[in-house]
Amino acid sequence: MNYIVNCGKKHAVTIDRKGELNKPFEISVDKSKYSVGVRRLKDDGSILTLMIDHKVVPIDVERRGDGMPVRVFLKGVPFDVEISKVASTRFRPELPEREVSGEVMAKLPGQILEFMVKEGDEVEAGAPVCILDAMKMENEIVAPKKGTVTTIAVEPNAVLAKGDLILVVE
């Protein structure tokens, strides 16, 4: 199987996996060749521990809803990945830019202490919009993307459950 993976720059990956499942196999990335052993698998098929060139590599893969990997963690260090071509098709799927939802929800149960924005305000991505008091900490909640605050769904001091909508940026 051949893949083109973009993680900063594009890498051509070839996986040659034939024969016994438990034996190490060869993966080439650009001009480098790696011997890879899969040490343990989760039931759902996500990889747990790899043996890459005689080095144990515990890994964690974050996937999109459809199962496509979007981030790979090597010892907790995140690498953004994007698989842009698979196998030998001459068609390259052009993945649209990852769209970010503008809905800001409470990731934790907590209490809204204050809002830094009001409806109609323009915000930059990453700008603080409100403070959620949870886990003994004041958590600064930031805008997920650039846009206009269209809805503020709760009052200051509201006590929220996990997943409650706080505001919407469009």
Added chain:
Amino acid sequence: MFKRVLIANRGLIQANCVRAVKELGATAITVFEEEDRESAGVRNADEAYELEIRDPRQRPYLDLEQIVELAEELKVDAVHPGYGFLAQNGKFATELEDRGIRLIAPRVDGRFNLSNKFRVKEAAERVGMPVLKGSELFSDRETLLLAAKSLEYPMILKATHGYGGIGMRIVRSQSELESAFDHIQATTRKFLMNSPEVFLEEFVSGARHIEFPILRDEGGRTIVFPELECPLQRRFQKLVLETPAPHLDPSMRAQLQSEIQVLCDRLKIKGFASVEFLIHEGTPHFLEINGYIQPSHTATSLLTGVDLLKEQIRLLSGESLDVDRACTIPNHHVIGTYVYAEDPEMNFTPSPGKVDRLYLPFGEGVFMQTSIFSGASISPFYDPMVAKLLVRGCTRDEAMLKMGIALEEFFVEGVKTNIPLMRGVFKSDEFKDGTISPEFIADADNRRKLVDSLKSSKDFEVAALVASLSLNQDGETLRKIEVMEAEQASSSVLGAATRWLKPRKSRRKL
């Protein structure tokens, strides 16, 4: 020595207190709420009692009445409050003392409590220690605006009974000042149940923060330990600590140690306390005295061999100090880091959840304290600190080397942690030079650079390999890709994105 000690806290400090009390030959009793049933402190205690949730708005560890009732019913002779929660609650102390139960917290002889930052600052000024310019104590908005006129922005607004980052804000303008004031007043009602009084203080940026732990017994025998420095914080909570501080001149250390001795004598402190200073352009400024054992004090224990927690309990039971004075001069170097279940990339948002997999570092000179285990749930209700990692070397260089390697060996899956960020910190020139500032990692670009500094070109290749392989392993996804390619081929429109490829919110597949 006490016979029965109740530990009214959770997490690491609870586990450490349980151990200390047992080592001292007393019965270690603790309280817990349902979801902490499996934690180390609860497991290891001689007796453990579940707290009822009487008010759903309040965590039961803050339920003063219930804990006092329980202490009385269980006939304990002392209560260890740990840090946070009720550790600085004056009412808690009084209620217990009224029932003949000793609260293990520092006692001062005088009209005020050590937790009153402003009064302690006044006392330090009286013994001749330099202090930061600031206002008087006040609690009304009119005085606030008047007091602000004598200082320049940015300044810090502090609740006199604040602790652990609660009730403290840096303000850069009048509007920030007013909203901080309102916020602190609200917080005071919630957490700092004792006093709405606040004061303003000048903010010195780029200052270094050091503290000297002390032990003092009833007879006035005092040990002032070498200083701890916390070169890196996030929102007033510590991330890194070192003892001794990398750039403190031994003569300045000796001078501060003797001044602290005078202040402690003046305040007649009994038990354990920690005296904090800001070092700004080579000049120390007295900041405050903390009366509770903090996570950082394990570093002092490791440096000096003195078990501070055990000594604190012993001294407050009326026994006298018996510690070799040689430990006031440091002869090793200890570096520590706190591991939080939070995502530094997402502005340190807590990352509660279940720990899927955990590898802990260990070895010569490497000390690990953690309350988590494989399968543990990280509660969304509390401070997300999950581990303390400490290393001891003969020199600072050796300690840094040990820390860097120990963090590489430390792997937590299932919740996000600051481990990669901390690896970047210990690798950075800023940390090596000792020039890293508490504000440094508040900057998201700095954080990204630190984490990116860990990535070698080979790592990118491995990441690409892993991504491909994870797709290869997942038959379902593979099938989707084939469908997509077939659809694309048939539509023959180059680059048309098919429906299933529309990205949804990314999530981790557990």
